[in-house]
Amino acid sequence: MENVTRRDFIGKVGTLGAVAMVAPTVFSYGNETTGIIPLNRKVKVGIIGCGSVSRMYLPHLSECPYAEIVSLCDIKPERARKSASEFKVTNTYASIEQMLAGVPFDLLVNLTDMQEHGRLNRIAINAGKYVWSEKPMANTYNEGKELTKLAKSKGLRIWGAPAVVNSPQFAYMANQINAGTMGILSAGHGSYGHEGPEWSSFFYEKLGGSIPDLGVYNIATLVGLLGPVVSVTAILNIVRPTREIEGKGTIKVEEEDNAHILMEHKNGAVSHIQCGFNYVNSHSYEGDENTTLSIIGSKGKMDMIGYDWYPFAVDIATRENPRFKRECTDRGTYVWQEGASVICECLATGKEPLINVDHALHVLEIIEAARASQDGRKRIDVKSTFKWPIVT
Numbered sequence: 116m117e118n119v120t121r122r123d124f125i126g127k128v129g130t131l132g133a134v135a136m137v138a139p140t141v142f143s144y145g146n147e148t149t150g151i152i153p154l155n156r157k158v159k160v161g162i163i164g165c166g167s168v169s170r171m172y173l174p175h176l177s178e179c180p181y182a183e184i185v186s187l188c189d190i191k192p193e194r195a196r197k198s199a200s201e202f203k204v205t206n207t208y209a210s211i212e213q214m215l216a217g218v219p220f221d222l223l224v225n226l227t228d229m230q231e232h233g234r235l236n237r238i239a240i241n242a243g244k245y246v247w248s249e250k251p252m253a254n255t256y257n258e259g260k261e262l263t264k265l266a267k268s269k270g271l272r273i274w275g276a277p278a279v280v281n282s283p284q285f286a287y288m289a290n291q292i293n294a295g296t297m298g299i300l301s302a303g304h305g306s307y308g309h310e311g312p313e314w315s316s317f318f319y320e321k322l323g324g325s326i327p328d329l330g331v332y333n334i335a336t337l338v339g340l341l342g343p344v345v346s347v348t349a350i351l352n353i354v355r356p357t358r359e360i361e362g363k364g365t366i367k368v369e370e371e372d373n374a375h376i377l378m379e380h381k382n383g384a385v386s387h388i389q390c391g392f393n394y395v396n397s398h399s400y401e402g403d404e405n406t407t408l409s410i411i412g413s414k415g416k417m418d419m420i421g422y423d424w425y426p427f428a429v430d431i432a433t434r435e436n437p438r439f440k441r442e443c444t445d446r447g448t449y450v451w452q453e454g455a456s457v458i459c460e461c462l463a464t465g466k467e468p469l470i471n472v473d474h475a476l477h478v479l480e481i482i483e484a485a486r487a488s489q490d491g492r493k494r495i496d497v498k499s500t501f502k503w504p505i506v507t
């Protein structure tokens with residue numbers, strides 16, 4: 116099946132106005148034959164989970180020329196109804212079963228509690244749906260792998276957040292590495308934390324925690340830049356044993372809220388990420404000029420400016436040009452909440468996204484390995500891998 120160009124598609128669906136909403140980065144690298152059979156029409160989207168993050172997805176998907184949101188679902192049905200009236204979505208449901216029995220759709224966008232992702236994604240795939248899942252795409256690596264196999268066996272696909280590989284800053288850093296500007300890759304570091312969500316308890320319950328919620332971004336970026344990981348050592352703990360949650364009162368924190376993870380990459384580089392729900396939020400997200408992630412090699416160093424999910428620029432220094440120079444200051448159309456829209460574009464046109472399920476699964480195995488390392492107080496081997504470099 117032939118891929119459809121963006122111009123062909125826009126011509127067909129006649130929605131020129133909103134074209135700038137989907138990242139051009141997908142097109143910069145998505146030339147390979149895909150395995151995605153293009154739908155050649157707008158992708159019908161059903162969103163499950165109408166809480167905090169849906170407030171970011173809904174506007175983006177509503178503007179995406181490749182998507183039509185046909186249904187919203189939440190076990191708190193008033194949330195689905197409220198968003199439906201705001202974003203002019205006709206159908207709302209109170210369970211995935213009702214949603215699947217209702218108006219037909221192609222892609223499930225799963226924005227529910229982390230612990231629910233694997234279960235709901237499986238139900239959707241079994242019902243013949245493509246899936247875009249917020250992170251993590253499953254509760255365990257094995258569950259994620261099974262879901263991927265299941266999807267494949269049905270001619271479907273599943274993809275998982277985050278979308279960090281789509282930013283121009285990620286591409287810039289990857290291109291410097293590919294060009295050898297950094298020399299021998301030796302080290303990487305990433306840090307991301309805030310004071311922790313107060314609107315839902317699942318972040319602190321078993322299989323929640325700061326790693327799948329926050330550390331996942333730095334892990335995905337560092338692994339994406341430095342390549343697959345072969346072993347992990349971690350120290351995780353809980354520094355605030357209780358939390359006040361809106362509508363629930365005091366709850367016990369059951370999963371780590373403070374984490375340091377060391378990753379040994381296959382090429383010898385060693386990277387470190389730290390994350391937590393007790394990091395004073397001393398800088399705002401907008402206009403943040405701090406370095407949050409660095410790559411060091413024998414010939415150069417690069418600092419990502421801003422968060423890796425919202426980068427502003429890259430500062431680069433090399434042996435030849437040792438003064439840091441600010442590069443790649445244009446974010447383009449990239450935003451972290453674009454993942455489901457990008458997948459709609461790919462399903463509609465047959466383009467292969469940069470976001471890759473093997474990369475998401477590898478990150479999931481690293482998260483599990485970090486927990487095993489803490490539990491067993493030892494270094495844990497990581498077996499999975501993914502196609503690297505991601506940007507070629």
Ligand SMILES: NC(=O)c1ccc[n+]([C@@H]2O[C@H](COP(=O)([O-])OP(=O)(O)OC[C@H]3O[C@@H](n4cnc5c(N)ncnc54)[C@H](O)[C@@H]3O)[C@@H](O)[C@H]2O)c1
Nearest residue numbers: 164165166167168189190191226227228229231249250315
């Ligand atoms: N909030 C953010 O800024 C943010 C940013 C990036 C990613 N995420 C990720 O998005 C996901 C959701 O986070 P959130 O902050 O929106 O949480 P939230 O609690 O605000 O929203 C989750 C919603 O899912 C609904 N839900 C739970 N189980 C369900 C089920 N079985 N069927 C239907 N609905 C169900 C809940 O009622 C709730 O409305 C998490 O994986 C989180 O890590 C959140």
